[in-house]
Amino acid sequence: MIEDVSERLPADRHLPPGQHLVGQAPVMHYGPVPRRRPERWRFTVGGATEDGAEHDFNLEQLLGLPPVTVVADLHCATGWSSVDEHWSGVSAREVVELAPPRADIELVLVFAEYGYSATLRLEDLASPRSVLATHHDGAPLSDERGGPMRLIVPHLYSWKGPKWVRGWNYLTGVERGFWEDRGYHLRGDAWREERYSYQE
Ligand SMILES: Nc1nc2c(c(=O)[nH]1)N[C@H]1C(S)=C(S)[C@@H](COP(=O)(O)O)O[C@H]1N2
Numbered sequence: 001m002i003e004d005v006s007e008r009l010p011a012d013r014h015l016p017p018g019q020h021l022v023g024q025a026p027v028m029h030y031g032p033v034p035r036r037r038p039e040r041w042r043f044t045v046g047g048a049t050e051d052g053a054e055h056d057f058n059l060e061q062l063l064g065l066p067p068v069t070v071v072a073d074l075h076c077a078t079g080w081s082s083v084d085e086h087w088s089g090v091s092a093r094e095v096v097e098l099a100p101p102r103a104d105i106e107l108v109l110v111f112a113e114y115g116y117s118a119t120l121r122l123e124d125l126a127s128p129r130s131v132l133a134t135h136h137d138g139a140p141l142s143d144e145r146g147g148p149m150r151l152i153v154p155h156l157y158s159w160k161g162p163k164w165v166r167g168w169n170y171l172t173g174v175e176r177g178f179w180e181d182r183g184y185h186l187r188g189d190a191w192r193e194e195r196y197s198y199q200e
Pocket residue numbers: 025026027028029030031074075076077112113116144145158159160161162163164
């Protein structure tokens with residue numbers, strides 16, 4: 001059981017509805033932690049891109065983008081939240097701009113190692129605080145926390161932030177990711193408590 005420390009939440013802070021505070025985010029993911037293979041690591045933006053081509057980046061290319069740090073919370077749909085973690089890396093919006101979608105695109109399937117994926121609205125992926133993080137609280141992301149790179153979209157439930165992220169596809173229709181396909185919400189905004197697909 002993860003300890004509920006909600007009484008420690010400063011009075012001027014709020015959590016999304018139905019969430020309780022934990023001191024430290026537990027490591028949580030489905031399946032094993034992938035082995036790092038830096039030489040094979042690629043980040044691929046495909047699907048309905050503006051030019052119809054797939055755009056491939058290596059880690060150095062992505063890390064050439066302006067560095068950003070976002071102070072954000074994790075909100076797991078099982079009910080725990082951790083607050084004020086520092087996530088540093090590059091802005092997902094910059095990558096959207098480098099490899100833009102067709103003008104009519106609204107949804108994105110973000111994918112990770114081992115078949116994990118999450119459906120996001122393009123607007124959420126490209127929101128100003130959405131970060132492709134390589135560092136957590138000042139240190140390189142550990143393997144279990146998603147190194148070398150994971151996505152953090154602070155206002156969404158944290159299943160929308162794939163660890164070991166490897167790219168995304170711009171969708172022309174609705175494609176449900178790992179949890180969206182298992183009864184969870186397509187949009188998943190924690191502040192609107194969009195947990196389950198029956199709320200869609
Ligand atoms: N690749 C991958 N990323 C994932 C998951 C997963 O199963 N696989 N689980 C998600 C869920 S449900 C949560 S709550 C967060 C947990 O992040 P943490 O382990 O850093 O606390 O990772 C998210 N990212």
